[in-house]
Amino acid sequence: MSEDIKRVAVTGAAGFIGSHVVDWLLAEGLEVFASDDLSGGFIENVPDGCHFEELDVRDRDGVERWIQDVRPQVVYHLAADATEGRSQFTPISATERNLVGYMYVLTSSLRAGVEKMVFVSSLSVYGAQTPPFTEDMPRAPVDIYGLAKASSEHATEILAAVHGLRYTMLRPHNVxxxxxxxxxxxxxxxxxxxxxxxxxxxxxxxxxxxxxxxFSYISDVAPQIARSGLMAETDGQIINVGATxxxxxxxxxxxxxxxxxxxxxxxxxxxxxxxxxxAWCAHDRARKLFGDEPTxxxxxxxxxxxxxxxxxxxxxxxxxxxxxxxxxxxxxxxxxxxx
Ligand SMILES: NC(=O)c1ccc[n+]([C@@H]2O[C@H](COP(=O)([O-])OP(=O)(O)OC[C@H]3O[C@@H](n4cnc5c(N)ncnc54)[C@H](O)[C@@H]3O)[C@@H](O)[C@H]2O)c1
Structure with missing residues (x-):
């Protein structure tokens, strides 16, 4: 783990997975700046001890100001409308929340000199290929939610290559x-x-x-997401995380x-x-990076x-x-x- 990381930011921190990620980061002694628009999460979920701001990632100026104020070294992006099955019936809001909102977070992070982006993606990027899904399979989403996640991943790779950002992208499933x-x-x-x-x-x-x-229990997912932002070994990696x-x-x-x-x-x-x-995944890469604990x-x-x-x-x-x-x-x- 990097001793140099002291300030981190987490979007979607009032949500299910995000709040557990914040818990883990606080326990590591980090200063955590958390945000969420409370559309799908709850203020009661936000752990004591972090700095919380109610913020919609679709608010471009608000996101820019937050990242500039906070100046995090690592950004964990979990804010999303995670209603995969509904996204075919709400394609505009699914894209605005999941892809456009992330572009604001990613661009502001690049402008503010953030060192590393942890993007929480999803198994949905694999689409209808034959499981178990491995990280080297092509992105082939079959729904709008998966499309937004796949595009977000691809954009992260492109902008990281151009602007020199370190990143890790995790693909949890059915948490x-x-x-x-x-x-x-x-x-x-x-x-x-x-x-x-x-x-x-x-x-x-x-x-x-x-x-x-x-079906993946939260304690087999959130610590890996949190740890990945503090490890150099995860740089540039896409990692399936969850139960086997x-x-x-x-x-x-x-x-x-x-x-x-x-x-x-x-x-x-x-x-x-x-x-x-x-739809299920192989976890060889996660085991190699995070250890071979049973889920x-x-x-x-x-x-x-x-x-x-x-x-x-x-x-x-x-x-x-x-x-x-x-x-x-x-x-x-x-x-x-x-x-
Ligand atoms: N739960 C799963 O099984 C699962 C599987 C794969 C990927 N994921 C991803 O993990 C992340 C967290 O998911 P979760 O299960 O904790 O869901 P969640 O709904 O509990 O958390 C997402 C949070 O994002 C917030 N949010 C939504 N739109 C926002 C916006 N425009 N601005 C700011 N905040 C916004 C919600 O209020 C919510 O608190 C998401 O990115 C999701 O796509 C979840």
Whole structure:
């Protein structure tokens, strides 16, 4: 770890992963400047001890002023609208929040002489290729969210080559755990299923439930993101981070029945447009860089998550008033507000 890094900035710090990254950086004794527009995150998530500012990354002047004031050595960019499945129905806001907002953060960082950018990308950049995904596969996103992440990665490589910025880009996947937003009907399958089950209501499964994912517990993701900004070995690297074992959605529900100790009624609804059936990653690079610790088993992580949800209580779902494209292909769970 670099002893020279003392000041860092984190966007999306009121969010699920961002707040855990801030925790880790504070524990390392760093001065942390945190921002978020609180659109998808919560002020309660922001750890004590950091300097927090409410800031929308689409506010170009605001971002420029914040970075100039803070003068961080490392910027961690996590701010995003992470509703991947919805992005086909909200392509403008998904692009403005995820690509344009990042361009403001990246450009201001270059102007302010930031030493290193840590960009939190996503497995969505792999699209529908054959898993396990390895970092040397081409970017081939099949949805608007993945397109914004892939373009952000590519832009980072180009601008870093031209302007001499160090960077690391991480690709987490299907992360769950305490502080995850429990009120978003458009994303966070584990949170939605737990909420429905605790309400005694059936869960809705898109398609046949045989989509396979590696559900990754937060403690197997946030420390790696935080550490990558302080390590020279991660410079110029793209790194998959998260759990190694893949499960189907049906298997996830089985595991949740055990964690909750109750049966869960299942209803099947049509597939979501552009949803990739099989998506999980290889982690050889992460193991080499961060160590070969085993990741949290699904049953253990789910028990932790369930205990946290029981502690904080379930929350009402928060639907958007309107999608940008009012389409008959929008999932019935959203249009009929079933979740
Ligand atoms: N959770 C996952 O499984 C997962 C998987 C892959 C990648 N990611 C990426 O990790 C990052 C964090 O995701 P998360 O799961 O913690 O989601 P999250 O919604 O909890 O965190 C994202 C934060 O960004 C903030 N934000 C959104 N738009 C903003 C804007 N215009 N200006 C400022 N802040 C804004 C939200 O308020 C929220 O607090 C995102 O970049 C996401 O794309 C998450």
């Amino acid at each position: 769950y755990g305490p502080r995850q937003c429990l009120s978003d009907p458009y994303r966070n399958v584990v949170a939605i299923f737990i909420t429905r089950a605790l309400k005694g209501e059936p869960i809705y499964i898109y398609g046949d439930g045989e989509q396979r994912r590696s 074992e893949d499960y189907s959605i049906n298997e996830l529900v089985d595991a949740l029945e055990d964690a909750l100790d109750m049966p869960i009624a299942r209803e099947f609804v049509p597939d979501r447009p552009q949803e990739v059936k099989l 949290t088993p699904l049953d253990e992580g789910l028990r932790e998550m369930v205990a946290w949800v029981r502690e904080v209580g379930i929350r009402p779902m928060n639907y958007l008033q309107e999608l940008e494209i009012d389409s008959p292909d929008a999932p019935v769970t959203w249009t009929k507000r079933l979740i």
